[in-house]
Amino acid sequence: MATTILDIAKHAGVSSATVSRVINTSGYVGNETRRKVEQAIRELNYAPNKHAQLLRTGETKNFGIISTQFNETAVARINSFIAEAHTAGYTTTLFITNGDRKREREAFDLLRAKELDGIFLVYRANDWDVLEKYLEDGPIVTLHNVDRPEIPSVFIDHYEGNRLALSYAWNTGCRRILNVYGTPAGLNTARRIKAYTDFCASKDLTPYPSGPFLRILSPDDVDGVVDWIEEQPLRPDAVIAHSDNIAALLVSRLKKRGYKVPDDLSIIGFDNLFVSDVMNMTTVDYGIEEQGRNACRSLLKQLDKKSEDLTPLTFRLIKRGTTKDS
């Protein structure tokens, strides 16, 4: 059984109202009485009920992190967000929704219920029409490239990142460049597609269609792409992936079928994660961890708390072994 205020009062020989005044540092308590209560608290190893404390301050010093997935790309942002929040004195509650819209709304309801001081929305399940009503309940920041200025976002424009990858593929002699995409729910995919079609138009290349290469997220999806590549009379000579994990699967599966990377095909990833380092994969870097820190800084600023300024994020191509020399 947990120690209660009544136990403390009995042990110290005072009323529970007196114990309450000592714990809450409110109202008058004589020095001698205060000492007796504090000693009883120590002797009984008492921890005041935090929920009762929070009712008074109105702050939980706790940020929510919401994501549909818990993959390495999400984890890299979450990790740096947690570190930045910790420095600012905030704990974090992480909600993985697995794409469950009700579960996501329940997490947002905790902002309304003052259970959370702010929310970092990594990957969302609901439409913005559903989520935007929570803006009035507390600070929210998202990773999504959302075309509503009222929703704070630390997105980066994938248009620039994809253009960088496309230009590098072109400069290393590739002329049949295939792009594979993630979920089309956010604007990131739309911006990657626009970069692709613009680039193909500018170089007079015939673009591959985007439809069959949307939602490439799992090993099975990648196997499907590799099947498709093998069926082409004239195969693509480069594949640009929307994440390093998908690029890693592409390299792995192509090698298993006897293709040489980059001699037969170049592969370019995105995010500059651990896997791209150990697999020596060319990728696009933009400071994924800085993006997580920026998300935390945005929440702190919305709460008028002390915070560093947000770091501007820029793209950089990391040349490694899955592309030819330019």
Next chain:
Amino acid sequence: MATTILDIAKHAGVSSATVSRVINTSGYVGNETRRKVEQAIRELNYAPNKHAQLLRTGETKNFGIISTQFNETAVARINSFIAEAHTAGYTTTLFITNGDRKREREAFDLLRAKELDGIFLVYRANDWDVLEKYLEDGPIVTLHNVDRPEIPSVFIDHYEGNRLALSYAWNTGCRRILNVYGTPAGLNTARRIKAYTDFCASKDLTPYPSGPFLRILSPDDVDGVVDWIEEQPLRPDAVIAHSDNIAALLVSRLKKRGYKVPDDLSIIGFDNLFVSDVMNMTTVDYGIEEQGRNACRSLLKQLDKKSEDLTPLTFRLIKRGTTKDS
């Protein structure tokens, strides 16, 4: 401003005590009055303060997850723990301590303060002498192989896992087998070392010392190991790593220095993570995700909640391309 009980009372034309009785479903409220209050709650989009609710039930339906690190090995367990907890109706609060002992104790204090219904301790910073006093505050389960039966654990005995890797290296012709280890804080490393020395004795091999190969955790640590390997007149012909990430770094760094894996050296990982799949690395599998689910099941059982039984975990060697054929 958030809607309060007073706003509801004013809107419904009743007293705040009446609104409170409706929200708490306690005390008598006439049907007509109840309907008016419920309508006001809907119209004002009111969410009751969850802290106040929790004061009554004593349950938070929230599990804490504590880890010193947020690496892929931790993440694999955390991911499956979260999924299992979600199924049982629990949210999770994830605390990454970065090895900060005070921070870890603060997280355990939340169990004492009834902010958490239970704790899954993934990687710990404090000694058990410090942590064991929290056992009286609520259910705890750990991943550590701890020699105190009073602390529930879902550990697996790394002795068996390492012996499996050692036997396979031996069966593929390796005779100079190096083991590299993680943190020596827990018993896992001690068990891996014992498996190594027992195996070397049984095969009449001269074991490498373990001291220089403890705490191999970062890319720099792996570079140090590769430097050491290069300096040996007679190089090891196999390296067994305590995790897939370290094995991946070993493969990557050895290849960069011109070594062929497995022709020059065999590499065996541990955990069967994504990276071992895409890098086609031989590894030891034991159902790392099932281990996370078991941790959640243990907490549920300690709370007398409905739960599946814990799955027995067994080791399996996954033969891939970083070892020779036996």
